[in-house]
Amino acid sequence: MRYGRYLVPFGKVSDAVGLDLSQSQLNRCNANLKRNQLPVELVRGDIRFLPFRADIFDAILCLNFLYLLEKRFWCRVLEQFANSLHENGELDVNMRMRREVWTKHYAFGILLLMERLVYEMEKNARISRLWKKLGFRTTHGLLAFFTTEKQMLSTFDKAGLRCKKQIDRFQGHFTLFVCQKSSSAIQATTLGT
Amino acid sequence: MIDTSKYWEELANDPIQDADAVVGGAIRRRNVKSGEWARAHRFHNYEFSLAIPRRVLDVGCGTGDT
Numbered sequence: 028m029r030y031g032r033y034l035v036p037f038g039k040v041s042d043a044v045g046l047d048l049s050q051s052q053l054n055r056c057n058a059n060l061k062r063n064q065l066p067v068e069l070v071r072g073d074i075r076f077l078p079f080r081a082d083i084f085d086a087i088l089c090l091n092f093l094y095l096l097e098k099r100f101w102c103r104v105l106e107q108f109a110n111s112l113h114e115n116g117e118l119d120v121n122m123r124m125r126r127e128v129w130t131k132h133y134a135f136g137i138l139l140l141m142e143r144l145v146y147e148m149e150k151n152a153r154i155s156r157l158w159k160k161l162g163f164r165t166t167h168g169l170l171a172f173f174t175t176e177k178q179m180l181s182t183f184d185k186a187g188l189r190c191k192k193q194i195d196r197f198q199g200h201f202t203l204f205v206c207q208k209s210s211s212a213i214q215a216t217t218l219g220t
Numbered sequence: 221m222i223d224t225s226k227y228w229e230e231l232a233n234d235p236i237q238d239a240d241a242v243v244g245g246a247i248r249r250r251n252v253k254s255g256e257w258a259r260a261h262r263f264h265n266y267e268f269s270l271a272i273p274r275r276v277l278d279v280g281c282g283t284g285d286t
Contacts, residue, residue, distance in 0.1 A: 030281075030282060031278070031281050031282070033278050034278050034281050037278065041276045042274060042276070043276045043278060044276065044277050044278070045281030046277060046278065046279050046280070047282035049282055051282075052282025053281075053282045055282060056281050069281065069282075074279055079277070084275050085274050085275050086275075086277070087277045087279065088278045089279040089280065090280075092280035108279075113275075
């Protein structure tokens, strides 16, 4: 079972909390956790409005998830993460990177065409919605929004996060960003602003 | 609170801990020079620099991928 894949190992060693918007997916995740006999708390909520107090999490995992949201929400979501993250806490977020699409995989012509379509969709939310309405999906069955390193670093900066480390995976298609709260964000929280 | 003592016991007695092996999602490492133990997590080919965190939030936990 893949539901709650990261919660299972973390649930054994930490006070883990899982968040999702979909009740049906949470039910599946819960079934998986019950099978492993883990008392992990699951919360239904919207990540744009995280239902948690400030400075309480030592780690936030946002894996294979953020790039499925429209770009206009990214900064807002990362701000929420920065707020809930402890001063020395760590945020791990992975993104789909645009750069490798054009430089490495010319051989996969059809795939490339699909990636190009997704790239075009990301530029226009209306097209994206129309695309969805028409019933088209990407190879993963979901719409993915690509980004670049520069764009992510600037988004992190706006959201009060500092990127500590980047790890490229799958020939650079995915990059894991390991972030911490930036010093200005810590100061703002301390002052209660 | 979750009782983790059993888990740590298992981890400590694991015979392959010296080989940086994945043990139930957590790997344990020893610095050869200082002899200190450090822990890191490795999931889905990602290796985190996290020590074992006390409180973790997994966002999008219900999706098949996470």
